[in-house]
Amino acid sequence: MDADIYTQVKASIKRRLQIDLENYKAEQMKRRLDSWLARTHTATWNDYFNLLSIDSTELERFRDYLTINVTEFLRDPNRWATLKENVLPYLLQHSNGVHHRTGGLRLWSAGCSVGAEAYTLAMMMAESAPSHKYSLLATDLDRGALLKAKSGGPYTPEDVRNLDAKQRRKYLTPAPPYFVGEELQKHIRFEEHDLLADRFEDGFDLIVCRNVVIYFTAEAKETLYAKFSAALRPGGVLFLGGTEIISGSAKYGFQNFGVSFYRKVQ
Structure with a gap:
């Protein structure tokens, strides 16, 4: 062309x-x-x-x-293990007293596609902090993808291949095509949203935006990183895809917090 x-x-x-x-x-x-x-x-x-x-x-x-929907549950398992073992405990520890009046941690799955990432995050919360309150916003530009996400499926065996047998039994319907149970669905608010054009909410503790910015121009990435920084509370964390690296992260108010993770400086 x-x-x-x-x-x-x-x-x-x-x-x-x-x-x-x-x-x-x-x-x-x-x-x-x-x-x-x-x-x-x-x-x-x-x-x-x-x-x-x-x-x-x-x-x-x-x-x-x-709108490019490529996603699966627990994509890059090692990165999600880091979230569960290091990042979420840090956020939970540093949220004591901060959210006692606001309903717990504020989480955002940005560019959530058909919902696999958002539901993975809800699973992490259920396993890491089952008694801790949280709210989870999940957004995407694609109306069709959001409709599937809101319905909790259907998902194929390939979509859930990274979940272990215990997780599949606990969170999904017994046989394919799989659907996510209401216990996870009730925590998530799905909304249509354009990352590059629409206004952001703020005060988030964690923003997950994985394998989205790789498709954007350098200028669009700069705009998006600045908007993510503004949307995070001090000490909040941005979780990106495995190949997505913020060059000069300090200019956006970030510091490295492990591979794929950036913490907003206090």
Whole structure:
């Protein structure tokens, strides 16, 4: 896809789907778009956008594709073990007295996709601090993904492969397709939210945003890191994906707190 066509496609996508591709890495997005057009067996982008004008189902399929949903429960188990063994105990210890009037720890799964990450976080809380109150906000831009998340599934055996047998028995329905039980669902508030365009809530103790910013431009990442910092309380922690590193984290008020973790300086 050449630059002129990409400019036209971006403008059409923004107008029809309210998704701004300016914040995404251009070459990576061009490859995704080329792949999608070939998959639809449509000759040109003009033809495809004409199809979107009359086919709402195809419009939602395209929206789902653009918002990039790759997720599973307990993705990168070693990082989640660090959260459970080191980060959550730190947050619980330092929250004593801070949240006694506000309902406990405030957690946010940002870019939660179909909910696997948010439910994993709820599992960690159930196992690490079963008597500790908390609230968990889970947000994503993709309405279809959020609908699945709010329903607690369905999830495939591949989605839950990193959960051990005890966790599957405790938190999921007995056989595939799996659904998450109401005991975890009741703790989570799912909402539609655009990380790059919408306002953030604040006062969070932990923000989990894994394997999301890798798709963004350097400028978009800078904006997002600053917004995450502002959304965390002093001492709060940001949990990123395994390949996501904040260069010059101090300028956002962060210090390294282990691999994939950044703590907001007091």
